[in-house]
Amino acid sequence: MTALQIVFFIVAVVTIFAGLMAVTVGNLVHAALWLILSLFGVALSFGLLSAGFLAVAQVIVYIGAIAILIIFAIMLTRRVATDIGSQINSGWPWAAVIAFVLCGGLIWMLREWPGFSTLPPQMSARADSLSMLGMALVSPNAYVIPFEVASVLLLAALIGAIIIAWERK
Amino acid sequence: MIPLSWYLIFSAALFSTGLFGVLARKNAIAIIIGIELMLNAVNLNLVAFWRYITPDAITGQVFAVIVFAVAAAEVAVGLALIISIYRRRNTIIAEEIDMLKF
Numbered sequence: 001m002t003a004l005q006i007v008f009f010i011v012a013v014v015t016i017f018a019g020l021m022a023v024t025v026g027n028l029v030h031a032a033l034w035l036i037l038s039l040f041g042v043a044l045s046f047g048l049l050s051a052g053f054l055a056v057a058q059v060i061v062y063i064g065a066i067a068i069l070i071i072f073a074i075m076l077t078r079r080v081a082t083d084i085g086s087q088i089n090s091g092w093p094w095a096a097v098i099a100f101v102l103c104g105g106l107i108w109m110l111r112e113w114p115g116f117s118t119l120p121p122q123m124s125a126r127a128d129s130l131s132m133l134g135m136a137l138v139s140p141n142a143y144v145i146p147f148e149v150a151s152v153l154l155l156a157a158l159i160g161a162i163i164i165a166w167e168r169k
Numbered sequence: 170m171i172p173l174s175w176y177l178i179f180s181a182a183l184f185s186t187g188l189f190g191v192l193a194r195k196n197a198i199a200i201i202i203g204i205e206l207m208l209n210a211v212n213l214n215l216v217a218f219w220r221y222i223t224p225d226a227i228t229g230q231v232f233a234v235i236v237f238a239v240a241a242a243e244v245a246v247g248l249a250l251i252i253s254i255y256r257r258r259n260t261i262i263a264e265e266i267d268m269l270k271f
Contacts, residue, residue, distance in 0.1 A: 002170070004170070005170075005171055005175075008171050008175060012175070012179045016179070016182050016183060016186060019183055019186040019187065019206050020186055022190070023187070023190030023193070023194065023206070028196060028199060031199060032202065035205060035206070038183075038206060038209070039205070039209060042212070045176070045179070045216075046216055048171070049217060051219070051220070051230055051233075054212075054230060054234070057237060058212075058237075062205070062237075062240075065241060066241060066244050069244060069245065069248055070201065070202065070205075070244070072248075073198055073248040073251060074198055076252055077198065077252070077255045087194060087195055087196055088195065089192075089193050089194070089264075091193075092192075092193040094192070095188075095189050095192030095193035096189060096193070098189075098192060099185040099186070099189035100185070102184070102188060103181050103184075103185035106185075107177075107181055110177050110178075115173065115222070116172075117174045118172065118222070119170045119221075120170060120171070120173075120220055120221050120224075123224055129224075129227065129230065133234070136227045136230075136231050137231060142227075142231075143231045146231070146235055147231075147234075150234075150235045150239065153238065153239065154238050156242075157241075157242030157243075158245055160246055161245040164250055165249040165252045165253055167256065
């Protein structure tokens, strides 16, 4: 094993363990903190895939915004988070079976695919993925329309969230 | 060098973990935590395929950025709905929110 493989292995194990804790632990605030660790592991994986911008965006958007939003929502509904005994459905074995079958099925299906064990191609030295991404997001020949649609969707969703959560007297 | 298969297995496991959370949790906020894990697994797959299959086209990263935006929108609306339900019904347990059920 090379050093890179060992780093990937540690990151993957920590991320999946944190994800498992996030979906099983009883206290919801702890679940949110485990979620943060898991999201951080995914950010590190983006770094390993040489997508530096996405790693930074993952930390800012997911850990900085989404996880904090989830923690605030847990605090606003605090009584529920602590008072009921079990946080898990009575039908959880079925959920575990479905998750296992899905994971195994995905891996089994992917093993049939010839590109399964591709090694990463060498990134050409002058190709800068950050400036390529920046150009692609604003160039009319590339993805400016999806980018604008995504920003309008985000604006609409935020206004909608304010209206839904508004307290009517 | 890490083969592509490691990333695919990693993200399949992460997706299944999120799916288990969505199916097994009672609390609506915990269900949203599961959805976040699933969206992250999808993003990881997109970026891994970009790096291993088409590193010269930036499409995979653009897709991942748009998934970020959609995830933020989803969580904002979802938590607003949960807070609104909590105000009216004083519960956010998914089983007890059954107003539409006869």
